[in-house]
Amino acid sequence: MRSVSIIGIGLTKFGEHWETGFRELIVEAAAKAVADAGIEGKEIQALYGGVMASGRLMGQEHIGALLADQLGMNPLASTRVEAACASGGVAVRSGYLAVASGMYDVVAVGGGEKMTEVSTEDVATALGGAGDQEWELFNGATFPALYALMARRHMREYGTTEEQMAAVAVKNHSNGALNPLAQYQREITVEDVMKSGYVASPLKLLDCSPITDGAASVILCATEKLKEHAPKAEAVEIIASTQASDTLALAQRASMSEVASTKVAVNEAYVRAGVGPKDIDVAEVHDCFTIAEIMAIEGLGFFPKGKGGKASEDGETALNSTISINTSGGLKAAGHPIGATGIKQVSEIVLQLRGQAGKRQVNDAKVGLTQNVGGSGATSVIHILRRRK
């Protein structure tokens, strides 16, 4: 397999885009990524798109073709992948494999979702498709409810507290306040979180990531072709791209207080990359709910099992602390436009490794990791990126 590098990134503002449609958001992100890479559009040889619920939210499937069409990239091969909230991560990995295979030298990956212009009920139903329709959603489970079950179990087994979960939200809002593209650029306090209403006990409104519009894009290039296509780009190498699955329904898992697919995927990633958790300077993890970040930093090996809550409360995951987690603001504060999220995570790590993260820059970041989760953990995708100089 050939080495693959990221030569360009592009993001829209995440938030509520009342004047802009899905098609315009995707084009904006891709155009920014192409400009960032310093390539010409004609150097791109294939497209991969990550979108979750366009069928239900917009009546539009066939998003691969839509991307090529809207970007003026016909007749390039353009493929949509879908893995619920991990659609973006899987899109990056699909582009990675296409370049690693030798089929293509330069590939554009894009993803996004337009979620705020349909009813909350329609969004909840669409997002429910990430879980087990027959065993969970049909019987009334919602995603906050599924993660609430995991939170309760984590509290029971490890003594994790609601205040510790709140600390995750506070830290991610603190980072989001430094990110000009984040949906929420304001700080909050533990008291704010504790006073917000329960969505599904013990998870409160400010434990939950929001509904968001937005798009993200990255340009991938075979590392051996960097001089040809992107001589001036500050390329970042993908040193591992892995993916694992678990049962769709939460009830069928061996444990409800961890995401087993993340452990499988990251262990493979560490072996492939030749690094361990101590080598990771910065990570973007899938904090769709605050408990998810606590389970993530344990499953990724950054903290021992059961200690993630305390580590969060003690500030060990804050910017330039023990390990900088979710410098972008995470899903919680930067927003969660489903198909864009996994790509935004990778983009944030690229910015950090380039030293271009502005006020939220991690000092001398050399190696970064992303963890993108689908559903309640039925899919996990891990990418490890390394600075090239």
Added chain:
Amino acid sequence: MRSVSIIGIGLTKFGEHWETGFRELIVEAAAKAVADAGIEGKEIQALYGGVMASGRLMGQEHIGALLADQLGMNPLASTRVEAACASGGVAVRSGYLAVASGMYDVVAVGGGEKMTEVSTEDVATALGGAGDQEWELFNGATFPALYALMARRHMREYGTTEEQMAAVAVKNHSNGALNPLAQYQREITVEDVMKSGYVASPLKLLDCSPITDGAASVILCATEKLKEHAPKAEAVEIIASTQASDTLALAQRASMSEVASTKVAVNEAYVRAGVGPKDIDVAEVHDCFTIAEIMAIEGLGFFPKGKGGKASEDGETALNSTISINTSGGLKAAGHPIGATGIKQVSEIVLQLRGQAGKRQVNDAKVGLTQNVGGSGATSVIHILRRRK
């Protein structure tokens, strides 16, 4: 890139499965493919699934995770791809790239759709997602209407007749009558087609492929690993796997009487495979409507542009004639369970190249081709397969 071969195929009966759900159909197809390959399930290293409209038809996204779960394959990486009616073909191609890359040696590809238990209106709306929602479906176009426009243009430009289109249906039903897994195993006459009611003039009911339940699966293996994993399998080599796109909306194309993406993809495939149209002994093409088969056999270079209708009427595409087209019965008679179709096409070619196609066997078939189309041509996927001995 490594060479990739197909070592196993598995199909359910195509038709109306009132007693069987999507989950059971997928498991049946995959189990048959594993048995056909003579491998153990644990040799499989990753899964790819092609499903189009599960979100709208079943409220279920995250089909990659569902596949791994239902097949007992956790924690393998499992990825859903979607390209409307070309979802199956794109799934095969995604598996192909994953093996070609060196990431995996053995990959299972599956696809299917469960379409008959929702209302016809819901199916039509779901299928509409294959076209341009904003420019076509929103304004009232249906898929029969889009293909009717193409048929009218072909008739005007080349003098193609309704009787010539009917001849396609008659031939495909004749082949379907020899396929024990086909939805319709009965012959029809040109008169039957001409007497059937108009769906969208000039297309009549018997010019249209049906609504179908079904699933299909193939097992892919790196050719260099065949001795290790599948010493007894009668492997068939994939000598080209290509894909191209066109505008989502029909109205924006340079021509409405051809599928330009098919021409782009097949021309690349012929170069990669080192063969030409005259080398193809048998082909499965995307006859969602009879006019689509006529445009396909022209676009693939089997007959000159404008001569596809006459060739069909003259019997040049019949079993063991000039070139055997849609020996399975095609989408028209074998059925069109969207996500399964592209995989079923590949499976049929494997059977033909192995000499296992029974009463519909093409004499001494050495090289076969599949053409799988998404929407009205916004995606085309081509596979060329070759017998290994």
